[in-house]
Amino acid sequence: MILDPKRLPILETERLRLEPLTAADATHLYPIMGDPEVMAYWDVPEVEDPDIVAGVVQGQVDAMTGGRAIYWAMRTLADRAFVGSCELSEIDRGHRRAEIGFMVGRDAWDRGYPLEAMRTVIAFAATSGLRRLSARTHLGARRSEALLETLGFTEEGLLRGHILKDGERRDCRMFGLLL
Ligand SMILES: CC(C)(COP(=O)(O)OP(=O)(O)OC[C@H]1O[C@@H](n2cnc3c(N)ncnc32)[C@H](O)[C@@H]1OP(=O)(O)O)[C@@H](O)C(=O)NCCC(=O)NCCS
16 A cells, blocks of 8 residues: 555645645634534534644644544635535544545635545545455534545444533444445
8 A cells, every 4th residue: 555654645626626634724724613503413513712723734634644643724725715524534544544634714605615625635545555444424414424425435324322422422424435
């Protein structure tokens, strides 16, 4: 497998440039992670403290350095506007598999950006030697599920009470794609 943490890939799509996330991107992710609508189906509630977002992003940068994940900042090619982030995480070289994730600011929804980004990330995963991708959604996350189905993912099962959020247990759906 050719996923080298020392050579993190920059990917380009028709309208987007995907660059490995840096600590400085926390300032762009802060308003997105502070939006209750964006975070409605995320494992944790919206974040109000910028230091917490900075800590999350630093954890993601550390995971990249350790070769466990690649997080990309999505920017438009036209004006370099930050629209969100996407990832390959939980990279398991032995089993040649990883998880995918995506988060886009509400201003940039309904333009097909995550669809375009994830098609390119999936192609990159395949050429890098990964053979299985998975994704997990909260029940009711219609936009995420529609996106995963368009990308070719198949629903594989239900994780009952997988997440504890706001004092309630939530069920999650698992999706998978064999490459
Ligand atoms: C999930 C999320 C990334 C989806 O974003 P999105 O912009 O709705 O996703 P898509 O890229 O699939 O675009 C959706 C719509 O854009 C429209 N669109 C507009 N222009 C388009 C273009 N050039 N190409 C493709 N689609 C386009 C399509 O009609 C599509 O709607 P449809 O699938 O119903 O036909 C976003 O809602 C989000 O960040 N949610 C919060 C975070 C989250 O829950 N992440 C997932 C955790 S698993």
